[in-house]
Amino acid sequence: LGGKASAYSTDEKPNSFEDITNYNNFYEFGTGKTDPAEYAGSLKTAPWSIKVGGLVDKPGSYGVEDLAPDAALEERIYRLRCVEAWSMVIPWLGVPLASVLNKAGVQPGAKYVAFQTLLDPKQMPGQRSAIIDWPYREGLRLDEAMHSLTILATGLYGKALPNQNGAPIRLVVPWKYGFKSVKSIVSITLTDKQPATSWQELQPSEYGFYANVNPQVDHPRWSQATERRIGAGLFGGRQETLMFNGYGEQVAGLYAGMDLRRNY
Amino acid sequence: MLQALNRGLRHVPVWAVWLAGLIPLALLVWDGMQGHLRVDPIRDIEHRLGRTAIYMLMATLAVTPLLRLTRVNLMRFRQALGLICFTYAACHLASWVVFDMSFRWAQMLGDVVKRPYLIFGMVAFCMLLALAVTSNRASIRRLGPNWRRLHRLAYPAAILAALHWLWALKLWESWPLTILAAILLLLAQRLPGFPRLGPPKATTSLRH
Numbered sequence: 001l002g003g004k005a006s007a008y009s010t011d012e013k014p015n016s017f018e019d020i021t022n023y024n025n026f027y028e029f030g031t032g033k034t035d036p037a038e039y040a041g042s043l044k045t046a047p048w049s050i051k052v053g054g055l056v057d058k059p060g061s062y063g064v065e066d067l068a069p070d071a072a073l074e075e076r077i078y079r080l081r082c083v084e085a086w087s088m089v090i091p092w093l094g095v096p097l098a099s100v101l102n103k104a105g106v107q108p109g110a111k112y113v114a115f116q117t118l119l120d121p122k123q124m125p126g127q128r129s130a131i132i133d134w135p136y137r138e139g140l141r142l143d144e145a146m147h148s149l150t151i152l153a154t155g156l157y158g159k160a161l162p163n164q165n166g167a168p169i170r171l172v173v174p175w176k177y178g179f180k181s182v183k184s185i186v187s188i189t190l191t192d193k194q195p196a197t198s199w200q201e202l203q204p205s206e207y208g209f210y211a212n213v214n215p216q217v218d219h220p221r222w223s224q225a226t227e228r229r230i231g232a233g234l235f236g237g238r239q240e241t242l243m244f245n246g247y248g249e250q251v252a253g254l255y256a257g258m259d260l261r262r263n264y
Numbered sequence: 265m266l267q268a269l270n271r272g273l274r275h276v277p278v279w280a281v282w283l284a285g286l287i288p289l290a291l292l293v294w295d296g297m298q299g300h301l302r303v304d305p306i307r308d309i310e311h312r313l314g315r316t317a318i319y320m321l322m323a324t325l326a327v328t329p330l331l332r333l334t335r336v337n338l339m340r341f342r343q344a345l346g347l348i349c350f351t352y353a354a355c356h357l358a359s360w361v362v363f364d365m366s367f368r369w370a371q372m373l374g375d376v377v378k379r380p381y382l383i384f385g386m387v388a389f390c391m392l393l394a395l396a397v398t399s400n401r402a403s404i405r406r407l408g409p410n411w412r413r414l415h416r417l418a419y420p421a422a423i424l425a426a427l428h429w430l431w432a433l434k435l436w437e438s439w440p441l442t443i444l445a446a447i448l449l450l451l452a453q454r455l456p457g458f459p460r461l462g463p464p465k466a467t468t469s470l471r472h
Contacts, residue, residue, distance in 0.1 A: 023303040031437055033304065084434070086304070131435045202435075221431060223375055226368065230304055237366035 009077035028124035036164035057105025093155030114195035139195035213245035285348035313356035320349035332460035381431030
């Protein structure tokens with residue numbers, strides 16, 4: 001698997017494949033960081049279909065190859081900032097979400113995009129405990145979804161996406177906390193109302209709909225001012241967290257005039 | 265049987281408890297040197313030290329209920345268990361300061377006064393520190409009846425330590441909840457009305 005290089009890629013050094021595939025938050029397979037690597041083998045990623053629906057001209061079920069054909073893949077080396085104040089750099093392979101939405105034909109009334117992860121406790125043992133109201137749901141405002149930084153990823157490091165990273169297809173929104181980038185997507189729905197999202201439903205005072213990386217707005221229980229880069233070693237220290245995870249130049253305009261303290 | 269056990273326990277030197285108590289630390293160092301800590305060694309070090317401190321505190325708090333319910337007497341080892349707990353708590357705090365926060369004092373101080381989970385943890389640590397520095401015979405003599413009162417701080421410290429763990433997580437996870445429940449059970453044993461065996465019969469105590 002390969003992808004065209006992209007001007008959006010960072011020149012920071014990517015984390016190792018080992019790091020990226022053995023340190024995951026994917027509660028469908030357990031809450032421990034190594035649970036996904038250990039248990040995601042039970043996920044069957046082929047055949048897989050993604051239901052595209054709601055306010056689109058061509059609703060229907062699509063295969064991964066329909067939405068993200070191998071020939072269209074780009075390599076996007078992005079920073080990933082977790083809400084838990086750690087970060088990584090990941091060389092994703094994917095296609096702009098905008099290309100997928102444009103193919104489906106977004107209708108004028110659409111304002112938001114809602115995503116859902118597979119619901120199948122047989123394949124996803126973590127779903128057998130009701131820690132989250134499964135299935136995992138996420139959403140974006142339409143302009144966020146159409147932004148050229150937003151991709152649907154099907155691979156990383158030149159390989160098909162490993163199960164623990166959200167195979168076969170996942171969202172990547174690099175200026176938002178990692179939990180926005182929903183994994184193992186089975187449905188994409190265009191709506192005119194802001195969709196309910198899993199973490200916001202669970203703890204609205206701690207997780208907002210926007211979840212933009214913002215060093216000035218702390219999580220109520222911990223600071224977001226700095227982060228620890230995974231793989232930096234015992235004495236790697238911490239680094240300052242950047243506004244919009246360093247993508248402010250591209251995305252700050254989306255939020256012009258908005259109070260980011262209230263819309264966290 | 266019970267008498268034989270307690271007699272046998274009297275021959276176990278206290279340093280053996282120290283040695284056993286430091287096994288988790290040795291395993292952690294070993295795992296670190298062998299590269300078994302893998303992707304995020306800082307998190308593993310910090311969390312393993314913290315969990316062990318709580319387990320050791322629970323062991324310390326189990327000594328009295330064990331004596332009351334089964335008459336197995338580990339009183340001689342309680343001071344060592346408490347100090348081992350404090351050792352792990354101190355290492356846990358040090359790993360946070362050195363590895364996790366890398367001496368960012370301003371952020372640490374700001375967080376410690378603002379973040380409930382850090383407040384819980386730091387208050388628990390201060391309590392354990394007070395217990396550790398007064399765990400010697402001289403303090404017991406000097407403080408008299410106040411010593412017992414002071415050392416009841418182990419109870420709130422245990423609850424705060426468990427809350428510190430729970431509050432640092434994104435979800436209510438079952439293992440730390442189980443630990444909190446176990447701590448509350450250990451503390452409840454101390455309330456009046458909880459079952460206990462009476463004092464040993466005179467015949468057995470005369471044999472001493």
